[in-house]
Amino acid sequence: MGGTARYLAETGLHTVTGVDLTPEYVEVAGALTELVGLDGSVTFQQADVRDLPLRSASFDAAVLLHVGMNIDDKESAFSDVARVLVDGGVFAIYDIMGRRDAAFDFPVPWAASQAGSFLATADEYVEVLEATGFEVEHVVDRSTFARGFFSSLRRRTGPPPPLGLHLLMGDEAPMRYKNMVDAVESGTIAPMEIVATTRKRLS
Ligand SMILES: C[S@@+](CC[C@H](N)C(=O)[O-])C[C@H]1O[C@@H](n2cnc3c(N)ncnc32)[C@H](O)[C@@H]1O
Numbered sequence: 001m002g003g004t005a006r007y008l009a010e011t012g013l014h015t016v017t018g019v020d021l022t023p024e025y026v027e028v029a030g031a032l033t034e035l036v037g038l039d040g041s042v043t044f045q046q047a048d049v050r051d052l053p054l055r056s057a058s059f060d061a062a063v064l065l066h067v068g069m070n071i072d073d074k075e076s077a078f079s080d081v082a083r084v085l086v087d088g089g090v091f092a093i094y095d096i097m098g099r100r101d102a103a104f105d106f107p108v109p110w111a112a113s114q115a116g117s118f119l120a121t122a123d124e125y126v127e128v129l130e131a132t133g134f135e136v137e138h139v140v141d142r143s144t145f146a147r148g149f150f151s152s153l154r155r156r157t158g159p160p161p162p163l164g165l166h167l168l169m170g171d172e173a174p175m176r177y178k179n180m181v182d183a184v185e186s187g188t189i190a191p192m193e194i195v196a197t198t199r200k201r202l203s
Contacts, residue, residue: 002029002044004065009041014061017054019047050076054084061090068095069110072118074125078132085198091134093194094142096180097122104183109169109176122192134196142191143184150181 002025005018020026029044047053049064050073062081071077081091096110098119111117120128126136160166166173183189 001025002033002042004063005029005042005044006033006036006038008063009038014041016042017059018042018044019049019052019054020044021046021048050080052080052084056083057086059084059089060086061092064091064093064095066095066110068093068097068125069117069119074118074120074128075132078128078134082133082198087198087200089198091129091196091198093125093192093196095125095192095194096189097125097192098189102183102188104186104188105179107172107176108180108183109165112172119189122190122194125192125194129194129196133199135199137195137197138193140193142193143187146184146191150184 002018005016008014009016018026018029020029023046026044026046030039033039033042033044045053049067049071062085064077064081068074068077078091085091096119099121102119106113106117108117122139122141126139129136169176180189184191
């Protein structure tokens with residue numbers, strides 16, 4: 001729904017193009033952005049990150065936030081991100097990553113069943129980034145931050161806020177969150193931050 005894109009634009013430093021595979025999300029992202037008056041600097045397009053309809057070397061930075069878990073072919077995705085970035089462009093990833101044999105209960109927020117879940121380990125992300133033209137600057141495990149965030153949610157009282165992901169997930173939302181939180185608490189999966197930059201292309 002474009003929260004990340006609006007957050008980046010709000011710093012005042014960025015013109016942001018958001019892409020998502022799902023047309024309804026693109027539509028809602030555009031409407032919310034207009035509502036808060038950021039439509040001058042943030043636009044959205046329906047697109048597959050593995051085949052971006054964007055000009056080569058036209059972006060200074062790219063952000064992938066909680067999307068990689070739904071992408072089986074990360075090599076195609078990261079290659080196309082590298083293509084649209086300038087030399088030395090920054091690619092920031094914040095995804096749920098797993099251990100090689102991560103076993104946890106479904107549904108989770110990103111998938112109803114194992115068939116729709118493509119978790120990779122941080123080492124696998126690094127391997128694919130390096131193979132697609134990136135140098136990895138840092139890899140940070142954000143589990144401690146996430147556990148603190150989950151416990152602040154548990155302390156919250158009263159009804160859920162009017163806007164939130166529970167609106168998208170419907171009745172299954174509590175179960176999806178519970179399974180994810182349990183898996184983060186047990187260390188089976190972890191929210192990981194990776195920052196990489198594109199290597200200079202040889203012309
Ligand atoms: C948890 S949401 C990410 C939220 C988003 N980063 C934001 O800031 O609003 C995961 C999104 O990934 C999208 N997605 C899954 N596979 C994709 C692909 N191959 N290309 C583009 N988007 C994809 C889904 O449509 C879904 O909206």
